[in-house]
Amino acid sequence: MASILKVGDAWRAQVRRKGYKSISETFSTKAQAVAWARKIEAEMDARRFNDTRGLANITVKKLIDWYFEEVGTAHQFGKNKIAVLLTWQRTRGHISLADSSADYLTTFVRDRRKAGASGITISIDLTYLGSVFKSARDLRKLPLDLEPLNSARANMAHLKISTKSNERARRPTEKEISDLCDYLDKHSSLPMRDIIHFATESAMRVDEITRLRWIDLNETDRTIIIRDRKHPRQKQGNDQEVPLLGKTYEIIQRQPRPAQITCESRIFPVKVDTITTIFPRAKNALGIKDLHFHDLRHEGVSRLFEQGYQIHEVALVSGHRDWKMLARYTKIKAKDLHHARTKP
Template sequence: MASYSIQKREKADGTVRHRCLVRVKKNGKILYTEQRTFTKYAAAEAWGKDRVIDIESNGFATEDTAPITLGSIISKALTDENIDSSIGRSKRFCLRLLSDCDIAKLNLTDIKPHHIIDHCKLRRSAGTGPSTIAVDVSVIRWLLRIAKSNFGHEVSQISVIEAYDALYSQDLIAKSGKRSRRPTTDEIERLKVGLAARADQRAAHIPYIDLLDFSILSCMRIGEVCRITWDDVDEAQKAVIVRDRKDPRKKAGNHMLVPMLGGAWEILQKQPRNDARVFPYNERSVTAGFQRVRNELGIEDLRYHDLRREGASRLFEKGYSIDEVAQVTGHRNINTLWQVYTELFPKRLHDKFKD
């Protein structure tokens, strides 16, 4: 029995897209899937209805006859429970973006290095940065890998591998640049004034200042802050369990007991206990409010995530060692913290030699 469903999705720039997913099921088993994304709900609905009628009348192509496109592998990945559960938010966003690109329409066996390069050129012409485009390439390579390992298609990653030299030499892709941005004392004070005014103007009150201070003192990502529950709070040790902490080697179950240093514990304790979560707010609403105030103040090149680096820097300045800071920030690989430390104290070896 063929059916369709439509999901509304909001992009980072605020525009809304509607993804129509057509499926054929029999006895609870999915026999066929197909999807397209539209800017208008009515267009998505019309396409879904037409495809259902066509499939009911004429049937659908089987695995043996249907061309296996990159887009079809994206659909399979997103509807496979084991794969979908291992995908993070960033990769899922990239997969949905790729599904709307021309490269998704190509048969897997037809993809050549120049197709990868053409895709990257199109992304660059749209204003996308090299480090973001590099994520596209990495995800395309991952799709080719699971097409073989998970779905049994005889395809190779060689097209991506052979494209790398050209992509790097033409500056179409690049590794993410290391950030060292810290807010100045003046910027933080101005942000607090602006955030307080915004909080007073909103019907749904968000304690922006508490969240900003807590984010710095705890060195947590805003998503981690907004996931803390009162059950996660350890009163005896003045610590909280941070669940599913980001780790490239482990997508879920990476829980850590993190000490609340400085004034973080006091900020946590003063929050009202009328919800299971300590900070029961949508992380996107918090960052959107921060960005709005930041832009109004004319503060340039400052991201909410930079507050995490600010917190780590303050701990180093107070004399905490790298392994002690890592216990707060949750870094498994201390190379990132080492870079922060060396940026703060570039002359430490000279000073030690003088002693």
């Protein structure tokens, strides 16, 4: 039984249960003290009581440090997840877990929006922090409640913050591609013309193109293996063999091969950061508006549909696991359906 004691003008309730640390609370009336004690005892009897007092001594920074060390050694985190969690540590790492309430997290949402972050970015911030909390709850048995995170996410709807990403429909014109290639021929020694055309023909991401290796080229079947292809859950080992359609095989064949091919010999030995720096400069110099290198992948997927390939065939080339995601890439005009379906 709980003990209810009068202390001055207040009432103190104290609960002792085997397997739990003693817990007490002070109230202005005896009725409040009794009601609180009964609630705590009922939660303990039902094994639902979470003693959160120890959370005040653990900061968000300390918990993320543990997450990197304990979970990060077993699973490779993506660059974006690492960057987001480091930002949590740098900007709000001093906050204790006990103070990570729904109100606090909703204030975080408001502050991020005022700073110009999109809804999808804010949602990702909460998702990654939630993965830390969930792991700590399951592995360290910390009495962490995920409801504040869920409440903050729900409040985004009340604040009219959309968590849906804006779908791009931008496709480069033939003239834009030609102008970009001509400009880069004059201002860069890198094989940017071949890289651009390879991107539009293969529908590969820029990091996939720069990681292609000579040892993964099957010249008999005209296929190549993309190592560690992007996957929503599997960060490593997601290797995929894809066909080299259109002119992609010819483009590869004219790349200079090293005298001795090793496991690390790349077909396009160019850094991603170099491409994503050179491409915007060329685009801006030519006055081309709102065009990203990733739009070349969009162009490549759209061309496959226009050539008559079925959705499962396009998915094999593009690497999409969810076929619904391909809808955002298929911006085919109604008049195109009058054309006869042909395959190259």
